[in-house]
Amino acid sequence: MKVIIAGGGTGGHLFPGIAVAEEFLRRDRTSSILFVGTKKGLEATVLGESGFHLQTLDVEGIKGKGFAKAISALLKIPRSLIESYGLIHTFAPDIVVGIGGYASGPAVLTAHLMGIRTVITEQNALPGITNRILGRFVDRIFLTFPETGRSFPKKKIIISGNPVRAAFFTETRKAENKRDTFTLLIFGGSQGARSINAAVIDALPYLKKIKDGLKIMHQTGSADLDPISLSYRSHGMDAEVLPFIMDMAAAFRSADLVVCRAGATSIAEITASGKASILIPFPHAADDHQTKNAEALVKAAAAVMVREKDLSGKMLAETIERFYQHPEMIKEMEARSASLGNVRAAADIVDACLDLLT
Secondary structure (H helix, E strand, C coil), X not given: CEEEEECCCCHHHHHHHHHHHXXXXXXXXXXXXXXXXXXXXXXXXXXXXXXXXXXXXXXXXCCCCCHHHHHHHHHCHHHHHHHHHHHHHHHCCCEEEECCCCCHHHHHHHHHHCCCEEEXXXXXXXXXXXXXXXXXCCCEEEECCXXXXXXXXXXXXXXXXXXXXXXXXXXXXXXXXXXXXXXEEEECCCXXXXXXXXXXXXXXXXXXXXXXXXXXXXECCCCCHHHHHHHHHHCCCEEEEECCCCCHHHHHHHCCEEEECCCHHHHHHHHHHCCCEEECCCCCCHHXXXXXXXXXXXXCCCCEECCHHHCCHHHHHHHHHHXXXXXHHHHHHHHHHHHCCCCCHHHHHHHHHHHHCC
């Protein structure tokens, strides 16, 4: 089996693609997997560490660009189609899987025109423009949310859920002895989130009374790394501050509580890991889908949500301290979170891909 997985850019697109690649390899270790992305996307730094090969296209997004940059991006499309034809012709895949992000467009469309089976995954409630276009051409469309089906032809849709890398699942977590420290994992996505970073720093003076029992792992993004590292040091906090956490599954395993955005992939990883969380939805997400994601966990008593407009250092510190002082809350929330984890998503996607090839 030879598979191209095209797209990426952010962790929300890339990591589900890695989960699908892992499942193809679990079925047949002789399978060949090629990722197609861009030099600027997260895939350029992550895939080598994950053991996957990447080839890149010279392609850019158009949405949200000024006129001159949009024209420049449009002019790159013909070249990216030619590049796609060359690498697809050379690799000769049995199927091409688009995982979202603008790099998936030329690869998936070219594969379709070459008569190769194509599928796409859509993680969000409101699909991006690339997937909305590709949905007209591909053979199958895998969705996380049923309501997303309004944007695609019904006969192509499979509600699979959002695939998660195997290392995150509850049953694969290593048993750990009870520790004396309370570990807090904070991240705002692969690029960080400035508002979350600022709130955490504002919370540090209010966390001083529990700091001796608190350990923090914080993914800041590159822009905020130095000032946040300095703030932790000045408050005498035990903190590991990183621009990007390569082994996020290991970070989840060590965490007692997660503070993060509520993107579809983060939600899937939280529930697969069975973690308690404080969710701070990105307020400008399309159709406010991150708030909807968070509300689903809150309704199941699997998380608490803080809206960004209500976010302050004092409130965040009080919420963290409440969990710190009441470990029974963590235990109850972990059980509810784990009950929402979707262990079948990657397997269902691969099953459907294999069905297309028979």
